Amino acid sequence: MATAKQPKSILKKASYPATTQSKEDREHAIALSHANLIQQRKDIELNILLSTETLIDYPLAKSPYDASNPSPADAREFKQLLRPFQPTDYDELIQERNINEKCGYTLCPRPRVKDGSGGKYRLIGTNGKAKDFKVVQKEELEKWCSEACAKRALYVRVQLSESPAWEREAAGSTVNIDLLDEPKTTDGAIVEGLENLNLHSGKEDKQQDAAELALERGDKGLAAKTGLVDVNIQEKDIQRPAEAPSLDDLSGRLDTMHLTLEGHTPEFGSRRQRRRAEELEDEDDPDTDWNM
Numbered sequence: 001m002a003t004a005k006q007p008k009s010i011l012k013k014a015s016y017p018a019t020t021q022s023k024e025d026r027e028h029a030i031a032l033s034h035a036n037l038i039q040q041r042k043d044i045e046l047n048i049l050l051s052t053e054t055l056i057d058y059p060l061a062k063s064p065y066d067a068s069n070p071s072p073a074d075a076r077e078f079k080q081l082l083r084p085f086q087p088t089d090y091d092e093l094i095q096e097r098n099i100n101e102k103c104g105y106t107l108c109p110r111p112r113v114k115d116g117s118g119g120k121y122r123l124i125g126t127n128g129k130a131k132d133f134k135v136v137q138k139e140e141l142e143k144w145c146s147e148a149c150a151k152r153a154l155y156v157r158v159q160l161s162e163s164p165a166w167e168r169e170a171a172g173s174t175v176n177i178d179l180l181d182e183p184k185t186t187d188g189a190i191v192e193g194l195e196n197l198n199l200h201s202g203k204e205d206k207q208q209d210a211a212e213l214a215l216e217r218g219d220k221g222l223a224a225k226t227g228l229v230d231v232n233i234q235e236k237d238i239q240r241p242a243e244a245p246s247l248d249d250l251s252g253r254l255d256t257m258h259l260t261l262e263g264h265t266p267e268f269g270s271r272r273q274r275r276r277a278e279e280l281e282d283e284d285d286p287d288t289d290w291n292m
Contacts, residue, residue, distance in 0.1 A: 037166070044084055044165045051081040052093050058106045067108035067149055072183040078106055079177040082156070084165035090157050098143055105149040107179075112145055155180040 058078060061071030070078075082090070094104035103112050115122070115138055122141055124134040144150040159177050161168060168174070256265050 040169075041164075041166045044169075048084055048089050048165075051085070052089070052096060055081060055093055055106050056096050056100060056102075059109055062109070067103075067105055067110070067152060068181045070107040070179070070181070070183050074107060075179060075183045079179070082160070082177055083175050085160055086162060086164065087157055087160050090160055094143060094153065103145040103149050104143040105145075105153040108145060108149045108152075110145040110149075112142055114142055152180045 055078065059065065059070060059074045061074050065071040065074070085093075093106065097104055097106070098112055101111050102108075103110050120138055122136055122138055124136055124141075124147075144153065156177060156179065159175065161175050259265055
């Protein structure tokens, strides 16, 4: 008896490249990669520590620069050194500056305020509007020289990334930091003044306001452009002479006038009366259901 032949596969056999790397070599490469990552992390942490030590002594430039108008060189270096920082690192920088009796905002040359009175909390905004009223811890107030510097420092803090710097470098992302009060140079002040300069005269402003008012009223055509609207007031023609109200006209409504609200009289009172009258009529009718 002849044996059946096995069917021949039409698929090609996959050929894998021969690996010349041994198990020990692969483990060595993996360990070396992890060691490089750990070393990179240590380098970044050391860089953050050195930047913190540098920023403790800031600002380097003296008068006429201050927190509202910092030195361009100090501001540029400050933003550059803060790039690898996380919010927790920035909080440590503020704490280190407070230990040296400096304002927590790095570009402020003034010392921090110290409240010698007792208590743990302070009330802010008691003399202003209700929305400005706050209850703040005493330690938070003593971090800054003023509320303006607190806003400047927190404005920088919210721009810092929560992810560590070594993860950001692996992803190729960078942090760009802006200041609440950017440095103002002479050229920048001139440009800002030109941008805020109003070149329109008072007459043109009035025409513009009149045109906008006409547009809000729904005027179209030429009136919307010139701001002028043609309004025609006509007196209503009365066909019959006016008559004064009399009590005869109110005789049928005296019982329900106290129910009238803005000219409308609800009918729930009269309906209740009709329903009561119907019930009384039903009681008066003799019951004849038992009659055959």
